[in-house]
Amino acid sequence: MNAALKGGARYIGFVFYPPSPRSITPATAAELARHAAGRAGCVGLFVDPDDDTLASITRAVPLDMIQLHGDESPARVADIRERYGRPVMKALKISVPEDLAGVEAYLPVADRLLFDAKAPKGKADALPGGNAVAFDWRILAGKSWSRPWMLAGGINPENLAEAVEVSGARSVDVSSGVEVKPGQKDPERIALFLQKARSL
Numbered sequence: 001m002n003a004a005l006k007g008g009a010r011y012i013g014f015v016f017y018p019p020s021p022r023s024i025t026p027a028t029a030a031e032l033a034r035h036a037a038g039r040a041g042c043v044g045l046f047v048d049p050d051d052d053t054l055a056s057i058t059r060a061v062p063l064d065m066i067q068l069h070g071d072e073s074p075a076r077v078a079d080i081r082e083r084y085g086r087p088v089m090k091a092l093k094i095s096v097p098e099d100l101a102g103v104e105a106y107l108p109v110a111d112r113l114l115f116d117a118k119a120p121k122g123k124a125d126a127l128p129g130g131n132a133v134a135f136d137w138r139i140l141a142g143k144s145w146s147r148p149w150m151l152a153g154g155i156n157p158e159n160l161a162e163a164v165e166v167s168g169a170r171s172v173d174v175s176s177g178v179e180v181k182p183g184q185k186d187p188e189r190i191a192l193f194l195q196k197a198r199s200l
């Protein structure tokens, strides 16, 4: 996390999804969040979380934002936003232009959108996100919405400039592209990614 803070990352993400190799405990996240306080926002990532999970984690960890990466409906997004008093970022999975039709319903209820690739089909260990897979960034070109949005999925230091240029993204989210292997972040690649991001 120090590389992200030193490089000027705006947000740090904590994965609260036990099947993920990136999943961390609330206690560890709380410690990291205290370390990041005032330097970066802390985002808690959940996949179709139930209320017990959200209640206990939001009590234990000073999260600045909740990221929903499952199949949460617009009504559930609104409910979570209201109950837990945090801004919500809703991840929407994109593979074809028609997938953008689903965006409209989330605009009144989500504070921010995140466009990510769909999980690869037929890959037994695929996660709902964090699979190092990109979608066709041209799908987003020239589009605008009433909420801020981030680009995610298969972005790395080598393709960041192209991803931003093609999609028009002003913010990006990265995971696998700055890792040695799933769950093990590489401080040098984080520094490189952020250095490249700052230069755009």
Ligand SMILES: O=C(O)c1ccccc1NCC(=O)[C@H](O)[C@H](O)COP(=O)(O)O
Pocket: 013, 015, 017, 020, 021, 022, 023, 045, 047, 069, 116, 127, 128, 129, 130, 131, 132, 133, 152, 153, 154, 155, 173, 174, 175, 176, 177
């Ligand atoms: O990262 C995970 O392990 C994860 C697990 C379950 C749902 C979402 C997950 N990650 C979501 C992210 O925010 C990733 O940054 C995003 O999908 C991009 O991932 P990557 O292609 O690895 O950069």
